Amino acid sequence: MTTTPILAMLNFNEPFTLETDAFGEGIGVVLTQQGRPIAFMSRALGVVKRSWSTYAKEMLAILQAMHTWRLYLLGRKIFIQTDQRILKYFMEQRIRTPEQQNRVANCWVTTM
Secondary structure (H helix, E strand, C coil): CCCCCCCCCCCCCCCEEEEEEEECCEEEEEEEECCEEEEEEEEECCHHHHCCCHHHHHHHHHHHHHHHCHHHHCCCCEEEECCCHHHHHHHHCCCCCHHHHHHHHHCCCCCC
């Protein structure tokens, strides 16, 4: 038997965590604080985006979450949990494709 998660109240004095996941036909993100869920987001992907690499889908999930919850996240400390280790070095990568250029232009989170 499973239990239904209860959403916690926001506390702007605590850092936020974005827990992302990308799968074959969609993306999902949970906004948490201190291990408790604040909000959920999931999106189905169109035909073109379904063929993207898992790396690209994970980055899309992060950007969608930051756009959706930007009013909560602006000026706050944010941790991002993803199973794509390569994203840890995203801001250090050499930009080669127009898709990467677009992502960097839309990314307003500073690296730590």
